Amino acid sequence: MSPPKQPCSLFQLCVKSSIRLINSACYVIEKTYPENHLNECEREAFDLKCHLMTMLPARLFDVLCSERTCCQYRGDPRIQLQVLMHPNITVFRKCDLDNGIPQRFWQGTLATFSRLRVLDLKFICTDEILAVIGDSCPLLEEINIVSRVDICKSLFNASVLIRNVSDAGLCCITNLKHLRVLAMDPPRNERANRIGRCVSRAGIIMLIRELPYLEELRIESCDIGSTLIGSTVDVGPLNLRKMICHFASADGVRKLIKICPCLKEFSLTHITEHNKDAILDQISMSELRLHKLDLSFFSFTDSMQQLLTVKGSYLTHFSLWEIDNSLNLDKVVSIGKCCPNLTSLCLMTQSKCLHVPRYYRRPDKIFSELRNLILGNENFCIDRMLTFFLECTSNLEKLVLKYQTKTNLDDTLLHLLEKGHLKNIVDLWLDCTLEVSKNVVKRTIQMCDRLQLFTVDFADTTTELLQYITENNLDLKLGSY
Template identity: 80%
Template structure:
């Protein structure tokens, strides 16, 4: 290649690189608009900052009052958008523009604008502005991977304004081949899919929550969503919990995250962890029936060597560490995030057990139902260096901690950024210490 060709190619690459930086600069500026409040019409600031080649746009609270016609005219030029957040702005009319003008979208938030009006009976009525008709336009966005939207409404609510239905949601996700995550607040999407009369799947969804499930429903859900990586199951019936666990065990799923609420640590649970535990990085168990024992916890650690996040909530009376117990090596060694709590077990024993297993605990949440002073426990852990990497610490209001220990935690845990603890004493001198040392720490109470 001649020198002139090399020069031309280098110049072309430089232009591409600078253009990329230029467009990304507008992405960053738009995302940081809230750092310095603009007191004028927010449309002026948006017109200055936005550019047709933007790839990311997330609205801020100032944008909620902007008329719909502005968004329609502006979004029609954003053909390169990959991420779009229009929470509390969206309407069917806006979705029509998005569906036609933004074919590259991979993540979008279309939670609708909510209008408030007075009814004849002097009550406030919330009116949403996204319906199944608007969802039809979103089916054009074949690259979508993450979608946040309104929950479906019941038949009575359908008479008030626009609303999406379960049928509309199922129609939408059936038309999006790469959709991995559907974010719908307070919506049991798993049961919605299971209860559909339509022939659905296989879908690309990676994350599902399912309440009041049955074994047959879980079997159907696994068939509809064979690529699941995160599954949350809440079950309140005492009849077929083990059957649900057995369906997960027998499936081809390789779950990274499994959240189970109101389950027992049974033989079926043990079998599930034996078969699937090596894939798990996140595991949460809200246990009932006093079934959790130290042997069960040790087995959990052996079956799930890659756990980085663990939540254990239990009322078990049998979770006891015997005297002269020797902790096995290489269990829970990868833990970064730990939540333990409820009642009856010795919190000093269990907390010490877990923090001694890992060298890099970063997030710790302790919940308890009985008033307990844990000063000595915390001081012991600080002395041993077990909390040196913690950046988030949340202590239940039932856990009594003296001001001296609070201050000691702040002094020793140099990476701590969020600390919540019940203040039983006046803490102005602690806040003064944080300010004078310019610590990046938020200290809160109840």
């Protein structure tokens, strides 16, 4: 049966209790003074902070700030923050309640926090705030500077989004030499007319050239790989470890590998070049030792086989969206033989050649380390394909099945349960096309001792199952469509 919910630890109870007491004290202070007595209110909040600082270790303030959402403050969040933010705080992540706080509060507050290592200012960041961060927080290793977005009414459009971080703000943080992870806005579309500030591709290139230890650049919907390839200035070598690249060519990939020789995670997708084998050959011939490789809209050719033969021993995560519909069992077995250390595998294909013969004898020691499996197809026999993979590993923790044809999965699930193939499963996600009866859902919950996430579509109401989960105090989230 799914694991029971565990009671909160004594430490968690203490943190929640402390936040409640602090919130109550802050609310009393806030309501004691009218708006025209702001100085007295701030002074009393400061006195409360000093009292807490004498009683609690500095690192505990990191925890209290991170757990603010467990007991939401019903007043002005600035009062609560004024009390909870210790001068030696190392981690601060804003919550949704902070979005409405004026910019000048952040400028004044962040100027005093010189020991910050992690800072998340998503949706509240501006150039002015970045200027303060650049001067006051030299030890930052991770930062989210996705900008505040304002909405401006226009005579021509219903509304226009205005961002508040520009290349000028990026220049302010070039001296944060310890940055390893950076999340930020995508660059503006050069052909679009925008109002307000925006970052440009040139600004992004300028910034990452100044950050020697940057390992991960998170920019939503931005092809940073192509941005680096197309740069008109010399870039690299960079310390980036993760890269997503769209619309790449073989020459572009060769240049990108030279710019980012330390890549560990590489994703290639939306490839328009006809000769994709040349791209795979560039990876094969490089010195890269990739841990994660995602290939979308590729074919399993001889070049793919060569790539896995040469680099497969380093891979722990491999994803293939195959497009020529020729993937067969021999090629799947080849993936297992070439990549003995795989812990995560994703195979998406429409191939009609992928099937397991009735008396097939699978090779030993393939996919034995697999923890996460994603399969997507509408042509293979689910029962045989799943049995093939689940007989290879006894450690599977996450299983995702994507299918395009209505199929009843009752018999398959019962067979896998009886064989003990799902005994270690923690997360089971079944496409809405896969029909499962209420009784089989309940049986799955009963026989999977570690199951905590279960997404499944079934016609019956979930009320009875949710009641069963509650009555048995199970630590299980049951999702449906």
